[in-house]
Amino acid sequence: MNLFQLDEQDNSRINSLLAHLTVQYESPCNPLFLQEARVLSSRLPEPLMSRLNAFRYHEDHNGLLMLRGFEVDDRQIGPTPNATGKEIDEQSAAREGFLLMLLASFLGDSLGWANQRNGALLNNVLPLKDHESEQLSTGSVADLSWHNEEAFHPFRADYLALMCLRNPDNIPTLVGSIQDVHIPVEIKEILFEPRFIFHTDKNFDQGETYVPVPEPVLFGDFKAPYVRLDPAFMSPAPGDEAADRALTYIIDAFDSALRKVPLTSGDILFMDNYRVVHGRKGFKPRFDGNDRWLKRVNITLDLRKSRAVRPGQRSHVIITD
Ligand SMILES: [Fe+2]
Structure with missing residues (x-):
């Protein structure tokens, strides 16, 4: 696994930046923040950004990059939500959302789908009671079959980033690389x-x-x-x-190449959606506020190609109807 480990100094630098951003912008999907996010990402530790840049620039790797060691305060993020929706997806665990959006905005542009949680740019991945057997990120008991994200769509993401907020039962994410x-x-x-x-x-x-x-x-x-x-x-x-x-x-062949990656709190996994498939084994949900909770962002390298199906030039949301 292509791994970058954040140390104490990195965390301290990240913490002071996030403390500033949460006060100034409140939400990581605030349009004013989204406009500045790429500029603000230059305040993140340079070795980290250099590694992320190399991940994008070269394809001499398997399409996966793991950033490990970001400190998430389990109490401060609160219980795992028991619902999804644009507001709760974008506002919950805002500090963590800011970091994910900074990293995503450095790689490209975040992307949402009007049909998915009303176009939320940050999505919570967590089990919902009435989705237990569904082939959705909010399912649980049923295996989530591996796939490229939105494989059917020409404007699908170039990259996906998953940030783990908690995963007490070590439920693995499945990944498979074309390499x-x-x-x-x-x-x-x-x-x-x-x-x-x-x-x-x-x-x-x-x-x-x-x-x-x-x-x-x-x-x-x-x-x-x-x-x-x-x-x-x-x-x-x-x-x-x-x-x-x-x-x-x-x-x-992909079935045989699949690897299990149990994400732990603070892990941020970048996946090249053109080279890597992902999924999840079924698991028994808790529904006690401590369920596996990830944040996900879709990243495109070319927002322009979807301009005809976005309601405005500044909108990052694709309308599919
Ligand atoms: Fe997916």
Whole structure:
């Protein structure tokens, strides 16, 4: 694992910056803060930013970067919320949200979806009572099948960042990198062709009239491809048996390459959404205020490409209807 460990000096520098930002801006999704976040990120420790920059600049790694050692005060963040929604997602654990947004804004621009929690730019990942068996980040008992985030959508995030606020039962996040997957050339050639249908998940119900067109699974450099996969929400083009076999092959290959990463309090995991899939094993939720609680942000390198489907030039929220 590509790991950067924050030390005491780093934490002290981060703490004073966060103390200042929470007073000045109150919310990490305050538009005035979002406008300045990239500039303010230069006040974070330089070795940390240098490492994050290298993660973005090079692709000679597996697409994962873990920042470890950020100090989260378990009492100060309060109990794990028992609901989600734009306000609670963006306002809860605001100090921690500020750091996540600073780091995200250094890498690119945060991105929200109007269909997901009303466009919240920071999302809480935690178990909800009525979602226990759902294939959603708020599910629990059911395995959350691995996937690229919003694989079906052309404006999906380039990176995802997850910050762990608490995880007392060490529930692992599952990650799999295309770098660890070997695909024979003849199968790769099929996966590079537009022979696969991507369906939308429950958050993005596009109605019965929506007809997806076949698209490739792999793209970019044939020798070091990017990947888009969401096995629970995709299929080969109807009647295409070779595409069916190729899809089965790459799904099995990712299954074998999956690694368990149990995030602990203060961990911040960056994932390249073009090179890494992620998921979660099922777990038994507590619903006692101490459940696993992560914060998530979607990061795009090119906000402009979604301009036609954002309500304003400054908006970071994609409208999908
Ligand atoms: Fe996801």
